[in-house]
Amino acid sequence: MxxxxxxxxxxxxxxxxxxxxxxxxxxxxxxxxxQPPAKTADIIKKAEYIIVLGWDSEVGDDIDLWVKSPKNVTVCFRNKSGGFMNLEKDDLGRQNDTIVDEFGNRIVLKINREIITLRGVHAGEYEVMIHVYNREMFQDTNAESDTYGKMTKRSGQVKYTVEVIKINPYKIVYAKEGVYEHHKQEISIVRFTVDDDAEFIGF
Ligand SMILES: [Ca+2]
Ligand SMILES: [Ca+2]
CATH class of the missing domain: 1.20.5 (Single alpha-helices involved in coiled-coils or other helix-helix interfaces)
Known part of the structure:
Protein backbone atom coordinates (compact mmCIF):
# COMPACT_ATOMS: atom_id res chain seq x y z
CA MET A 1 0.00 0.00 0.00
CA GLN A 35 -34.15 20.25 32.94
CA PRO A 36 -37.13 18.14 33.94
CA PRO A 37 -40.20 19.36 32.04
CA ALA A 38 -42.28 22.06 33.74
CA LYS A 39 -45.15 20.61 35.71
CA THR A 40 -47.78 21.97 33.39
CA ALA A 41 -50.44 20.24 35.46
CA ASP A 42 -49.61 22.71 38.23
CA ILE A 43 -49.90 25.66 35.88
CA ILE A 44 -53.04 24.79 33.96
CA LYS A 45 -55.19 23.26 36.57
CA LYS A 46 -57.67 20.68 35.39
CA ALA A 47 -60.76 21.51 37.36
CA GLU A 48 -64.07 19.74 37.08
CA TYR A 49 -65.95 22.47 38.91
CA ILE A 50 -65.25 25.91 40.26
CA ILE A 51 -67.37 27.54 42.93
CA VAL A 52 -67.16 31.32 42.95
CA LEU A 53 -68.31 33.67 45.70
CA GLY A 54 -68.38 37.37 44.96
CA TRP A 55 -69.54 40.27 47.12
CA ASP A 56 -69.76 44.05 46.81
CA SER A 57 -66.23 45.16 45.95
CA GLU A 58 -66.79 48.54 47.64
CA VAL A 59 -67.05 47.05 51.13
CA GLY A 60 -64.17 45.75 53.21
CA ASP A 61 -66.04 42.82 54.79
CA ASP A 62 -64.22 39.49 54.93
CA ILE A 63 -66.57 36.75 53.71
CA ASP A 64 -65.57 33.09 53.51
CA LEU A 65 -66.63 30.31 51.18
CA TRP A 66 -66.94 26.79 52.62
CA VAL A 67 -67.45 23.59 50.62
CA LYS A 68 -68.00 20.16 52.16
CA SER A 69 -67.45 17.06 50.00
CA PRO A 70 -69.37 13.76 50.09
CA LYS A 71 -66.37 12.37 52.05
CA ASN A 72 -66.99 14.94 54.79
CA VAL A 73 -63.90 16.98 53.91
CA THR A 74 -64.43 20.71 54.32
CA VAL A 75 -62.31 23.25 52.48
CA CYS A 76 -62.26 26.89 53.54
CA PHE A 77 -59.65 29.40 54.77
CA ARG A 78 -58.86 27.14 57.76
CA ASN A 79 -58.19 24.11 55.53
CA LYS A 80 -57.32 25.35 52.08
CA SER A 81 -56.88 22.00 50.39
CA GLY A 82 -58.33 18.51 50.67
CA GLY A 83 -60.42 15.89 48.88
CA PHE A 84 -59.49 17.25 45.38
CA MET A 85 -60.66 20.71 46.47
CA ASN A 86 -58.60 23.85 46.78
CA LEU A 87 -59.30 27.38 48.00
CA GLU A 88 -57.47 29.66 45.56
CA LYS A 89 -57.32 32.68 47.86
CA ASP A 90 -58.81 33.83 51.16
CA ASP A 91 -60.11 37.27 50.21
CA LEU A 92 -59.92 39.38 53.36
CA GLY A 93 -62.06 42.20 52.03
CA ARG A 94 -59.88 45.24 51.50
CA GLN A 95 -56.66 44.03 53.14
CA ASN A 96 -55.32 42.03 50.20
CA ASP A 97 -56.69 44.23 47.41
CA THR A 98 -53.41 46.17 47.19
CA ILE A 99 -50.49 44.96 45.11
CA VAL A 100 -47.07 46.52 44.69
CA ASP A 101 -45.69 46.47 41.13
CA GLU A 102 -42.01 46.09 40.15
CA PHE A 103 -41.51 49.88 40.46
CA GLY A 104 -42.85 49.94 44.02
CA ASN A 105 -46.17 51.54 43.04
CA ARG A 106 -49.12 50.51 45.15
CA ILE A 107 -52.08 49.50 43.01
CA VAL A 108 -55.50 48.92 44.52
CA LEU A 109 -57.72 46.40 42.77
CA LYS A 110 -61.09 46.30 44.45
CA ILE A 111 -62.08 42.68 44.06
CA ASN A 112 -64.03 40.64 46.57
CA ARG A 113 -63.99 37.07 45.34
CA GLU A 114 -63.23 33.64 46.70
CA ILE A 115 -62.90 30.58 44.50
CA ILE A 116 -62.80 26.91 45.40
CA THR A 117 -61.80 24.57 42.58
CA LEU A 118 -62.73 20.90 42.45
CA ARG A 119 -60.03 19.34 40.30
CA GLY A 120 -61.73 16.01 40.71
CA VAL A 121 -64.91 14.88 42.41
CA HIS A 122 -66.28 12.12 44.57
CA ALA A 123 -69.73 10.97 43.56
CA GLY A 124 -72.29 12.29 46.00
CA GLU A 125 -73.46 15.50 47.56
CA TYR A 126 -71.43 18.69 47.92
CA GLU A 127 -72.56 21.39 50.31
CA VAL A 128 -71.75 25.06 49.79
CA MET A 129 -72.09 27.74 52.43
CA ILE A 130 -70.75 31.21 53.14
CA HIS A 131 -69.76 32.82 56.43
CA VAL A 132 -69.58 36.50 57.25
CA TYR A 133 -66.24 36.24 59.03
CA ASN A 134 -65.71 39.90 59.75
CA ARG A 135 -67.52 43.10 58.94
CA GLU A 136 -65.49 46.19 58.21
CA MET A 137 -64.80 48.73 60.92
CA PHE A 138 -65.24 52.38 60.09
CA GLN A 139 -64.86 55.69 61.90
CA ASP A 140 -68.30 56.71 63.09
CA THR A 141 -68.21 60.37 64.07
CA ASN A 142 -71.73 60.15 65.52
CA ALA A 143 -70.96 57.22 67.79
CA GLU A 144 -70.20 57.47 71.49
CA SER A 145 -66.53 56.98 72.17
CA ASP A 146 -66.09 53.31 73.09
CA THR A 147 -63.35 50.72 73.34
CA TYR A 148 -62.86 51.00 69.59
CA GLY A 149 -62.49 54.80 69.78
CA LYS A 150 -65.58 55.58 67.71
CA MET A 151 -64.80 52.74 65.35
CA THR A 152 -68.00 50.93 64.49
CA LYS A 153 -68.65 47.68 62.66
CA ARG A 154 -70.39 48.21 59.38
CA SER A 155 -74.00 47.05 59.36
CA GLY A 156 -76.69 46.75 56.71
CA GLN A 157 -77.27 44.52 53.74
CA VAL A 158 -74.55 43.67 51.25
CA LYS A 159 -75.11 41.80 48.00
CA TYR A 160 -73.32 38.56 47.18
CA THR A 161 -73.40 36.03 44.37
CA VAL A 162 -72.41 32.37 44.31
CA GLU A 163 -71.96 30.35 41.12
CA VAL A 164 -71.22 26.66 40.64
CA ILE A 165 -69.54 26.28 37.25
CA LYS A 166 -68.87 23.01 35.46
CA ILE A 167 -65.76 22.97 33.29
CA ASN A 168 -65.51 20.99 30.03
CA PRO A 169 -67.96 21.87 28.74
CA TYR A 170 -68.33 25.21 30.50
CA LYS A 171 -71.73 25.60 32.07
CA ILE A 172 -73.06 27.52 35.05
CA VAL A 173 -75.01 24.76 36.77
CA TYR A 174 -76.15 26.86 39.72
CA ALA A 175 -76.25 30.56 40.53
CA LYS A 176 -77.59 32.48 43.50
CA GLU A 177 -77.83 36.16 44.37
CA GLY A 178 -78.56 37.25 47.89
CA VAL A 179 -77.71 39.63 50.70
CA TYR A 180 -75.97 39.15 54.01
CA GLU A 181 -76.60 41.39 56.94
CA HIS A 182 -74.87 40.32 60.14
CA HIS A 183 -71.39 39.81 61.47
CA LYS A 184 -70.79 36.01 61.83
CA GLN A 185 -73.88 35.17 59.76
CA GLU A 186 -73.83 31.72 58.14
CA ILE A 187 -75.76 31.20 54.93
CA SER A 188 -76.37 27.78 53.43
CA ILE A 189 -76.13 28.27 49.67
CA VAL A 190 -76.78 24.95 47.93
CA ARG A 191 -76.32 21.19 48.13
CA PHE A 192 -75.63 19.66 44.73
CA THR A 193 -74.92 16.12 43.60
CA VAL A 194 -72.49 14.77 41.03
CA ASP A 195 -72.02 11.24 39.69
CA ASP A 196 -68.86 9.16 39.17
CA ASP A 197 -68.17 10.92 35.85
CA ALA A 198 -68.35 14.34 37.53
CA GLU A 199 -71.66 15.00 35.79
CA PHE A 200 -73.95 17.40 37.59
CA ILE A 201 -77.07 15.53 38.67
CA GLY A 202 -78.99 18.20 40.50
CA PHE A 203 -79.61 20.01 43.73
CA1 LIG B 1 -62.40 35.56 53.20
CA1 LIG C 1 -60.93 41.82 48.33
Missing part, protein backbone atom coordinates in the same frame (compact mmCIF):
# COMPACT_ATOMS: atom_id res chain seq x y z
CA UNK A 2 1.08 3.55 -0.74
CA UNK A 3 2.53 4.72 2.57
CA UNK A 4 1.39 8.31 2.07
CA UNK A 5 -2.13 7.15 1.26
CA UNK A 6 -2.14 5.00 4.39
CA UNK A 7 -0.96 7.96 6.47
CA UNK A 8 -3.69 10.25 5.10
CA UNK A 9 -6.33 7.53 5.70
CA UNK A 10 -5.11 7.17 9.30
CA UNK A 11 -5.24 10.92 9.78
CA UNK A 12 -8.75 10.96 8.35
CA UNK A 13 -9.88 8.16 10.72
CA UNK A 14 -8.27 9.93 13.68
CA UNK A 15 -10.11 13.12 12.77
CA UNK A 16 -13.37 11.17 12.43
CA UNK A 17 -12.91 9.60 15.87
CA UNK A 18 -12.11 12.97 17.42
CA UNK A 19 -15.22 14.45 15.83
CA UNK A 20 -17.37 11.53 16.97
CA UNK A 21 -15.91 11.71 20.47
CA UNK A 22 -16.59 15.48 20.48
CA UNK A 23 -20.21 15.02 19.41
CA UNK A 24 -20.62 12.21 21.91
CA UNK A 25 -19.30 14.37 24.73
CA UNK A 26 -21.57 17.28 23.71
CA UNK A 27 -24.55 14.91 23.57
CA UNK A 28 -23.83 13.61 27.09
CA UNK A 29 -23.39 17.16 28.45
CA UNK A 30 -26.61 18.33 26.75
CA UNK A 31 -28.48 15.32 28.11
CA UNK A 32 -27.24 16.04 31.63
CA UNK A 33 -28.26 19.69 31.31
CA UNK A 34 -31.84 18.95 30.23
Missing amino acids: DKNKFKSMTAYLDMLWILLAGFGAMFIIAYLMI
Whole structure:
Protein backbone atom coordinates (compact mmCIF):
# COMPACT_ATOMS: atom_id res chain seq x y z
CA MET A 1 0.00 0.00 0.00
CA ASP A 2 1.08 3.55 -0.74
CA LYS A 3 2.53 4.72 2.57
CA ASN A 4 1.39 8.31 2.07
CA LYS A 5 -2.13 7.15 1.26
CA PHE A 6 -2.14 5.00 4.39
CA LYS A 7 -0.96 7.96 6.47
CA SER A 8 -3.69 10.25 5.10
CA MET A 9 -6.33 7.53 5.70
CA THR A 10 -5.11 7.17 9.30
CA ALA A 11 -5.24 10.92 9.78
CA TYR A 12 -8.75 10.96 8.35
CA LEU A 13 -9.88 8.16 10.72
CA ASP A 14 -8.27 9.93 13.68
CA MET A 15 -10.11 13.12 12.77
CA LEU A 16 -13.37 11.17 12.43
CA TRP A 17 -12.91 9.60 15.87
CA ILE A 18 -12.11 12.97 17.42
CA LEU A 19 -15.22 14.45 15.83
CA LEU A 20 -17.37 11.53 16.97
CA ALA A 21 -15.91 11.71 20.47
CA GLY A 22 -16.59 15.48 20.48
CA PHE A 23 -20.21 15.02 19.41
CA GLY A 24 -20.62 12.21 21.91
CA ALA A 25 -19.30 14.37 24.73
CA MET A 26 -21.57 17.28 23.71
CA PHE A 27 -24.55 14.91 23.57
CA ILE A 28 -23.83 13.61 27.09
CA ILE A 29 -23.39 17.16 28.45
CA ALA A 30 -26.61 18.33 26.75
CA TYR A 31 -28.48 15.32 28.11
CA LEU A 32 -27.24 16.04 31.63
CA MET A 33 -28.26 19.69 31.31
CA ILE A 34 -31.84 18.95 30.23
CA GLN A 35 -34.15 20.25 32.94
CA PRO A 36 -37.13 18.14 33.94
CA PRO A 37 -40.20 19.36 32.04
CA ALA A 38 -42.28 22.06 33.74
CA LYS A 39 -45.15 20.61 35.71
CA THR A 40 -47.78 21.97 33.39
CA ALA A 41 -50.44 20.24 35.46
CA ASP A 42 -49.61 22.71 38.23
CA ILE A 43 -49.90 25.66 35.88
CA ILE A 44 -53.04 24.79 33.96
CA LYS A 45 -55.19 23.26 36.57
CA LYS A 46 -57.67 20.68 35.39
CA ALA A 47 -60.76 21.51 37.36
CA GLU A 48 -64.07 19.74 37.08
CA TYR A 49 -65.95 22.47 38.91
CA ILE A 50 -65.25 25.91 40.26
CA ILE A 51 -67.37 27.54 42.93
CA VAL A 52 -67.16 31.32 42.95
CA LEU A 53 -68.31 33.67 45.70
CA GLY A 54 -68.38 37.37 44.96
CA TRP A 55 -69.54 40.27 47.12
CA ASP A 56 -69.76 44.05 46.81
CA SER A 57 -66.23 45.16 45.95
CA GLU A 58 -66.79 48.54 47.64
CA VAL A 59 -67.05 47.05 51.13
CA GLY A 60 -64.17 45.75 53.21
CA ASP A 61 -66.04 42.82 54.79
CA ASP A 62 -64.22 39.49 54.93
CA ILE A 63 -66.57 36.75 53.71
CA ASP A 64 -65.57 33.09 53.51
CA LEU A 65 -66.63 30.31 51.18
CA TRP A 66 -66.94 26.79 52.62
CA VAL A 67 -67.45 23.59 50.62
CA LYS A 68 -68.00 20.16 52.16
CA SER A 69 -67.45 17.06 50.00
CA PRO A 70 -69.37 13.76 50.09
CA LYS A 71 -66.37 12.37 52.05
CA ASN A 72 -66.99 14.94 54.79
CA VAL A 73 -63.90 16.98 53.91
CA THR A 74 -64.43 20.71 54.32
CA VAL A 75 -62.31 23.25 52.48
CA CYS A 76 -62.26 26.89 53.54
CA PHE A 77 -59.65 29.40 54.77
CA ARG A 78 -58.86 27.14 57.76
CA ASN A 79 -58.19 24.11 55.53
CA LYS A 80 -57.32 25.35 52.08
CA SER A 81 -56.88 22.00 50.39
CA GLY A 82 -58.33 18.51 50.67
CA GLY A 83 -60.42 15.89 48.88
CA PHE A 84 -59.49 17.25 45.38
CA MET A 85 -60.66 20.71 46.47
CA ASN A 86 -58.60 23.85 46.78
CA LEU A 87 -59.30 27.38 48.00
CA GLU A 88 -57.47 29.66 45.56
CA LYS A 89 -57.32 32.68 47.86
CA ASP A 90 -58.81 33.83 51.16
CA ASP A 91 -60.11 37.27 50.21
CA LEU A 92 -59.92 39.38 53.36
CA GLY A 93 -62.06 42.20 52.03
CA ARG A 94 -59.88 45.24 51.50
CA GLN A 95 -56.66 44.03 53.14
CA ASN A 96 -55.32 42.03 50.20
CA ASP A 97 -56.69 44.23 47.41
CA THR A 98 -53.41 46.17 47.19
CA ILE A 99 -50.49 44.96 45.11
CA VAL A 100 -47.07 46.52 44.69
CA ASP A 101 -45.69 46.47 41.13
CA GLU A 102 -42.01 46.09 40.15
CA PHE A 103 -41.51 49.88 40.46
CA GLY A 104 -42.85 49.94 44.02
CA ASN A 105 -46.17 51.54 43.04
CA ARG A 106 -49.12 50.51 45.15
CA ILE A 107 -52.08 49.50 43.01
CA VAL A 108 -55.50 48.92 44.52
CA LEU A 109 -57.72 46.40 42.77
CA LYS A 110 -61.09 46.30 44.45
CA ILE A 111 -62.08 42.68 44.06
CA ASN A 112 -64.03 40.64 46.57
CA ARG A 113 -63.99 37.07 45.34
CA GLU A 114 -63.23 33.64 46.70
CA ILE A 115 -62.90 30.58 44.50
CA ILE A 116 -62.80 26.91 45.40
CA THR A 117 -61.80 24.57 42.58
CA LEU A 118 -62.73 20.90 42.45
CA ARG A 119 -60.03 19.34 40.30
CA GLY A 120 -61.73 16.01 40.71
CA VAL A 121 -64.91 14.88 42.41
CA HIS A 122 -66.28 12.12 44.57
CA ALA A 123 -69.73 10.97 43.56
CA GLY A 124 -72.29 12.29 46.00
CA GLU A 125 -73.46 15.50 47.56
CA TYR A 126 -71.43 18.69 47.92
CA GLU A 127 -72.56 21.39 50.31
CA VAL A 128 -71.75 25.06 49.79
CA MET A 129 -72.09 27.74 52.43
CA ILE A 130 -70.75 31.21 53.14
CA HIS A 131 -69.76 32.82 56.43
CA VAL A 132 -69.58 36.50 57.25
CA TYR A 133 -66.24 36.24 59.03
CA ASN A 134 -65.71 39.90 59.75
CA ARG A 135 -67.52 43.10 58.94
CA GLU A 136 -65.49 46.19 58.21
CA MET A 137 -64.80 48.73 60.92
CA PHE A 138 -65.24 52.38 60.09
CA GLN A 139 -64.86 55.69 61.90
CA ASP A 140 -68.30 56.71 63.09
CA THR A 141 -68.21 60.37 64.07
CA ASN A 142 -71.73 60.15 65.52
CA ALA A 143 -70.96 57.22 67.79
CA GLU A 144 -70.20 57.47 71.49
CA SER A 145 -66.53 56.98 72.17
CA ASP A 146 -66.09 53.31 73.09
CA THR A 147 -63.35 50.72 73.34
CA TYR A 148 -62.86 51.00 69.59
CA GLY A 149 -62.49 54.80 69.78
CA LYS A 150 -65.58 55.58 67.71
CA MET A 151 -64.80 52.74 65.35
CA THR A 152 -68.00 50.93 64.49
CA LYS A 153 -68.65 47.68 62.66
CA ARG A 154 -70.39 48.21 59.38
CA SER A 155 -74.00 47.05 59.36
CA GLY A 156 -76.69 46.75 56.71
CA GLN A 157 -77.27 44.52 53.74
CA VAL A 158 -74.55 43.67 51.25
CA LYS A 159 -75.11 41.80 48.00
CA TYR A 160 -73.32 38.56 47.18
CA THR A 161 -73.40 36.03 44.37
CA VAL A 162 -72.41 32.37 44.31
CA GLU A 163 -71.96 30.35 41.12
CA VAL A 164 -71.22 26.66 40.64
CA ILE A 165 -69.54 26.28 37.25
CA LYS A 166 -68.87 23.01 35.46
CA ILE A 167 -65.76 22.97 33.29
CA ASN A 168 -65.51 20.99 30.03
CA PRO A 169 -67.96 21.87 28.74
CA TYR A 170 -68.33 25.21 30.50
CA LYS A 171 -71.73 25.60 32.07
CA ILE A 172 -73.06 27.52 35.05
CA VAL A 173 -75.01 24.76 36.77
CA TYR A 174 -76.15 26.86 39.72
CA ALA A 175 -76.25 30.56 40.53
CA LYS A 176 -77.59 32.48 43.50
CA GLU A 177 -77.83 36.16 44.37
CA GLY A 178 -78.56 37.25 47.89
CA VAL A 179 -77.71 39.63 50.70
CA TYR A 180 -75.97 39.15 54.01
CA GLU A 181 -76.60 41.39 56.94
CA HIS A 182 -74.87 40.32 60.14
CA HIS A 183 -71.39 39.81 61.47
CA LYS A 184 -70.79 36.01 61.83
CA GLN A 185 -73.88 35.17 59.76
CA GLU A 186 -73.83 31.72 58.14
CA ILE A 187 -75.76 31.20 54.93
CA SER A 188 -76.37 27.78 53.43
CA ILE A 189 -76.13 28.27 49.67
CA VAL A 190 -76.78 24.95 47.93
CA ARG A 191 -76.32 21.19 48.13
CA PHE A 192 -75.63 19.66 44.73
CA THR A 193 -74.92 16.12 43.60
CA VAL A 194 -72.49 14.77 41.03
CA ASP A 195 -72.02 11.24 39.69
CA ASP A 196 -68.86 9.16 39.17
CA ASP A 197 -68.17 10.92 35.85
CA ALA A 198 -68.35 14.34 37.53
CA GLU A 199 -71.66 15.00 35.79
CA PHE A 200 -73.95 17.40 37.59
CA ILE A 201 -77.07 15.53 38.67
CA GLY A 202 -78.99 18.20 40.50
CA PHE A 203 -79.61 20.01 43.73
CA1 LIG B 1 -62.40 35.56 53.20
CA1 LIG C 1 -60.93 41.82 48.33
